[in-house]
Amino acid sequence: MLYAIGVIETYGYPTALAAADAMVKAGEVSLLGITQADSGHQFVTIRGRVGEVDRAMEAGIKAANDCPNSGQVMSHYTVPHPTENIESVLPLHFDENSEPFRV
Known part of the structure; x- marks a missing residue:
């Protein structure tokens, strides 16, 4: 099955957490992770x-x-x-932490 990838860049971890929570509740998607960038920026990545x-x-x-x-x-x-x-090339795959939640 072909999966899409969605990424949201936020400012601040609480904002990233709010986005991640809403994303997994709104659609049948897997959260691949929340990645810290620099200066308080976070990347929330999903697949589905x-x-x-x-x-x-x-x-x-x-x-x-x-x-x-x-x-x-x-x-x-x-x-x-x-x-x-x-x-x-990019870290967009399921890993041991996200695999159990693959949709």
Whole structure:
């Protein structure tokens, strides 16, 4: 099955956590992780079927922007059907922590 990938960049960990929570509740998606960048930026990455990722991304963006105090989405992007090259180069695969939650 072809999986889409969705990534939301937020400012602050609580905002990333709010986005991740909303994403896994809104669509049948797997959370691949929350990755810390620099200067307080976080990346929330999910995988699932295209329609499910789209629905989850909408919910995650709304939840992050509604997060009290410093909630803010910096950027976001959905890759509908990533090529093997993208999957082999970037850390977008299921790992031992996310595998049990694969949808």
